[in-house]
Amino acid sequence: MAHVTTGSAEAPALDPALIERLTRRVAGSATGRTVTTTAPFTGAPLAELPASTSDDVGAAFARAREAQRAWAARSVRERAAPFLRFHDLVLDRQSEILDIIQWETGKARRHAFEEVYDAAAGTLYYARNAARLLRPTRSPGAMPVATRTYVRRRPKGTVSVITPWNYPLALPVGDAVPALIAGNAVVAKPDTQTSLTALWAIDLAIEAGLPEDLWNPVIGEPAEVGDPMVDEADHVAFTGSSAAGAGIARRASERLIGCSAELGGKNPMVVCEDAAVDWTVEGAIRACFSNAGQLCISMERLYVHDRIHDEFVSRFTDAVRNMALNARFDFSADMGSLTYQRQLDRVSAHVDDARDNGATVLTGGQPRPDLGPLFYEPTVMTDVGPTMAACSDETFGPVVSVYRYSDEDEVIERCNDTEYGLNASVWTRDVSRGRRIAERIDAGTVNINEGYGAAWASYGAPMGGTKRSGLGRRHGAEGLLRFTESQSIASQHYVGLGGTPGMSGETLARTLTLGGRLMKRFRIR
The missing domain is CATH 3.40.309.10 (Aldehyde Dehydrogenase; Chain A, domain 2)
Incomplete structure (x- = not known):
């Protein structure tokens, strides 16, 4: 039998005013439906939360799309600035969020602290490095000197972030922050049981300076809000079981949108x-x-x-x-x-x-x-x-x-x-x-x-899985660039690709053939 520590630390009660403030951010159902979570430590009721409908999901996406246009127009450094402050606030308020995480998950406090550290450190990485990772890059042009090409990164638009209950702070923050810094808006569906933790993170980001409506939460079971979370999105970031991830990937593929997923493991x-x-x-x-x-x-x-x-x-x-x-x-x-x-x-x-x-x-x-x-x-x-x-x-x-x-x-x-x-x-x-x-x-x-x-x-x-353990990667450059589309822009100078005026097709073909051989020989290509 495993050893049991005797005695007990007084359980800090969750502040009803805090719960009320956090739940006001949820895309709540017009029907007034609610769902009650329970505390794993005791089995007693923990919090009453608004339950979103599919219509609420649509409304959350509409608000996010409206807010995203102005957000994408800001520079990367401007978009990163709130998250530098968010990093500090997470560490400063860790006692409050540690209590919430323990109440919602039942995990040991040392394991809850892993989430606090991860949410802060992972955010800091992207806030510090996003400008470099998103910077336009030069690419070899069709014709040396005459063609100048560069690649830039554009945000996908509005991203669905669907996360489970086991790491309710680290996982929502780990996907939403790079998506937001890349210029997207986010609609987030945390697991209902651990929604307060995700709502706390959203509330803290807004306090740190993130504009309203860029990170919108919905609460509901997959049967009610799961399909709209895929159908309304420009990209889906999912963490969960391999079976659920495969279903989301199939639905996303029907719309030809991207899907990144971290799934199961043995x-x-x-x-x-x-x-x-x-x-x-x-x-x-x-x-x-x-x-x-x-x-x-x-x-x-x-x-x-x-x-x-x-x-x-x-x-x-x-x-x-x-x-x-x-x-x-x-x-x-x-x-x-x-x-x-x-x-x-x-x-x-x-x-x-x-x-x-x-x-x-x-x-x-x-x-x-x-x-x-x-x-x-x-x-x-x-x-x-x-x-x-x-x-x-x-x-x-x-x-x-x-x-x-x-x-x-x-x-x-x-x-x-x-x-x-x-x-x-x-x-x-x-x-x-x-x-x-x-x-x-x-x-x-x-x-x-x-x-x-x-x-x-x-x-x-990068971090992610092979085989049935996932698609794509979080962390590193890939964890940020998955929320972007690449755009190649090429300009032509001095001479056209069709040759000089009056040049015959046969002469152009000989010229390009010779040029191709020379570029290989001198390692220009």
């Missing part, structure tokens, strides 16, 4: 025979159990070399067994609660199925209703076979399966034997070797001697 972690055991155990705890495993880039498959398998598994299991679980609003917990009942059901089903079919549960494996309605122990299993759901299906909870391996080629093949390709992790004292292994793994990001944070927080590098 991420492998490779522990080489020369790994530093203590460091690797500490890293594996974070890699597997941050946010109670409700993280698309967390590790669910752990491959350990024969030579250190027994030692590592023993130390890792002991460390997991001693993790602190609680519902405190301080930094004492190593892990918090799951967010939804459906996640608890899925985690329980995966563990029970594995146990019933011969897997060994080394630690954990039980819900903890004594701590709260949605707590589940961090769980380590071995002997997980290929027919078990926990082997190949994304669990999205605090469960990791440990496997033994002896050969490098074998473990790389096992890492790649999945329909997913989002993130991976390699642990070794020989970083050069780690990079060689990383380059053979089919994943959008690979971390060496870290689970996910090194690649994720390298904001200048």
Whole structure:
């Protein structure tokens, strides 16, 4: 049984005035319909929110399009300025948003702080670098000297940002900020359960100087507002399950609009025979159990070399067994609660199925209703076979399966034997070797001697998935340029492409042929 911290930190009540102020920004339904969220820590009602309709979505897009025209006319530096202030405000107001995140998600405060840091640091990267990334670039012209060509970036228009409940601050901010700095407007649909967190971010951005109506929220279930969020948009940025992402991509393709999507993962972690055991155990705890495993880039498959398998598994299991679980609003917990009942059901089903079919549960494996309605122990299993759901299906909870391996080629093949390709992790004292292994793994990001944070927080590098783990990339230049259309502008000087006046077609062809040969020879082309 995982260790439980005794005592409790007084739960800070959410200010009703704050909730009222935030919900006024929602494109509310004329019908007056509302939806009530519940607190994962307690199961008690948390907040009553307005429920948007498909008509409300259309109205939100109309306001956004109107505001976007003036916004796009501003310089990149002018558009970035509010987000430099937003960075500071996020850090200054972190206690307030940490409370909201914990109330809505049930996660431990240390994992809520990861979101605060990410929202601030990711925003700062784009606010500092967008002018350089969006600057017009020269391109070789059709004819040297005579043709001058450059490429500029234009905003898409109005972007749909659809985000899930597991990282309700980091994910909406991470997509909306680059879209806005690129000159777009945004209509955002956060998950209903965690809408207050996203509304807080929007409210803070407006306080920082973002004009009204550029970042408009709607709240509603996919059956009601999902299709309009795609049908009204000029680009869709989605984070969620692979199945939902595929559906959104199909609908977007029918309208010939862009879609970027970060989707599911069944991420492998490779522990080489020369790994530093203590460091690797500490890293594996974070890699597997941050946010109670409700993280698309967390590790669910752990491959350990024969030579250190027994030692590592023993130390890792002991460390997991001693993790602190609680519902405190301080930094004492190593892990918090799951967010939804459906996640608890899925985690329980995966563990029970594995146990019933011969897997060994080394630690954990039980819900903890004594701590709260949605707590589940961090769980380590071995002997997980290929027919078990926990082997190949994304669990999205605090469960990791440990496997033994002896050969490098074998473990790389096992890492790649999945329909997913989002993130991976390699642990070794020989970083050069780690990079060689990383380059053979089919994943959008690979971390060496870290689970996910090194690649994720390298904001200048792209992050995303291969195979069924996603389309496109967030972070880096790609994370900004996906919200733009390229426009090539070429001007002709001195001589026309049709040759000089009176030149015959045959002479023009000979001249261009000779020119092409000379440009190749002298490496002009």
